[in-house]
Amino acid sequence: xxxxxxxxxxxxxxxxxxxxxxxIGDTCLQIGGKIGLSEAYVNRxxxxxxGLRMEYLVKIKEAYGIPLPLLLSEAIKIENVPEGLRPxxxxxxxxxxxxxxxxxxxxxDKD
Numbered sequence: 001x002x003x004x005x006x007x008x009x010x011x012x013x014x015x016x017x018x019x020x021x022x023x024i025g026d027t028c029l030q031i032g033g034k035i036g037l038s039e040a041y042v043n044r045x046x047x048x049x050x051g052l053r054m055e056y057l058v059k060i061k062e063a064y065g066i067p068l069p070l071l072l073s074e075a076i077k078i079e080n081v082p083e084g085l086r087p088x089x090x091x092x093x094x095x096x097x098x099x100x101x102x103x104x105x106x107x108x109d110k111d
Contacts, residue, residue, distance in 0.1 A: 009051035011080045012072070016060065017046045019075035024064065034063035070096050 020026050026034075028042040035056050044050040052060075061068045073093045081089045 010045075010048055012076060013045050013050070013052040014048045015077050015080060016052070016057065016071065016075045017042060019071075020060070020064070021046065023074075031060075035059040073097075 017028075017031060020031050021028065027039075028046055029039040031037075032039045032042040036059060037056065041050060045052060057068060057071075060066075061071060064071070066074075069092075073089075073096050076089070078086060078089065
């Protein structure tokens with residue numbers, strides 16, 4: 001894995017764990033217990049020293065019942081999104097918050 005990919009994985013993972021901690025209210029121990037990781041590992045992710053593999057993001061989705069796109073949209077801090085992707089992130093977040101389906105929005109754009 002390249003250095004840039006590892007950095008993205010670490011900040012994205014950190015944002016997700018911080019969201020579960022700060023917004024949902026779970027401790028690192030509780031988060032780890034729900035997804036099969038040690039408290040120490042979750043703490044390293046929380047502090048930005050480790051990242052989560054996709055399988056653990058899926059486990060978070062299953063444990064918390066939050067669809068992964070919505071979780072990522074809610075958890076990712078805008079300052080961590082590359083500048084060129086911020087408008088896309090904002091549009092995706094607005095779409096998710098509106099409750100519209102992507103298919104419906106794309107069909108409207110064709111008309």
